[in-house]
Amino acid sequence: MKLLFIGDIVGSPGRNAVKQLLPKLREQHALDFVIANGENSAGGNGITPKIAEELFSFGVDVITTGDHLWDQKEVVELLENEKRFLRPLNYPAGAPGQGSAIFEVRSSAFDVRCLIGVLNLQGRTFMPPLENPFLLGREEVERLRRQTKIIFVDFHAEATSEKIAFARMLDGQVSAVVGTHTHVQTADEQILPGGTAYLTDAGFTGPHDGCLGREIEPVIKRFLTGMPQRFEVAKNRVLLHGAVIEIDDVSGKAIKIQRVSEATE
Ligand SMILES: [Fe+2]
Ligand SMILES: [Fe+2]
DSSP: OOOEEEOOOOOOHHHHHHHHHHHHHHHHHSSSSEEEETTTTTTTTTHHHHHHHHHHHHTTEEEEEEEGGGTTTHHHHHHOOOHHHHHHTTSTTTTTOSSSSEEOOTTTTOOOOOEEEEEEEEETTOOOOOOOOHHHHHHHHHHTTOOOOOOOEEEEOOHHHHHHHHHHTTTTBSSSEESSOOOOOOOOOOOOSSSSSSSSSOOOOOEEESSBBBBBHHHHHHHHHHHOOOOBBOOOEEEEEEEEEETTTTTTTTEEEEEEEEEEO
16 A cells, blocks of 8 residues: 655645645545644644644545644644544643544555554653653554554654664664654654664755744744744745655555655645
């Protein structure tokens, strides 16, 4: 099977990029499944039920998130009711929502039922402290593997070391670990020795003529003065960032990983 993972969708430019480019990418790569990180899809901050619905209507099958999860209060509705919406698993017990789920991949390419497990975790280095993603991640993967060997992990983290160590820990146990959060696409896509596809960061989907998707001036002013600023979403050079991963349906091991950086018209 072939899946596309889309890096953090930022604001309406990012959403429009998905709308415009996903049909083309689906055809070009014969995609069976699409996962997107939506933590910045509402004006750069969080996500709402309406926006999630929009992303699903564009062809996204599952939405993952990260530290911007709580920016819009309506997100609780999604966490409580939407099975296709994931938050980092390692929030403290009692937080609403789910950190992993299993989905059926509907594709004419399969004569047997094909299941994919999707897991979302958040790192702890230079990030708000959550439960240990290594311990919880390892346990959760063990649990998911009882149902399917095809498992995709969005590891939302700042530090490259934490992401690499996490992927190495799960090498051979999951199909892919792709990082998000930095909004900067890395060039280290590879298949680890055990068969896990890996990319430190998928990058972000939105306006790249800015600072990580935001207008430049307020970001510079904040660094110059230390004063909080309003970070509006930038406008120009809109790219869809992510990765296409081909996975062996039977073994769950990755066959190929290819970075995606596609410009809108
Ligand atoms: Fe983000
Ligand atoms: Fe983030």
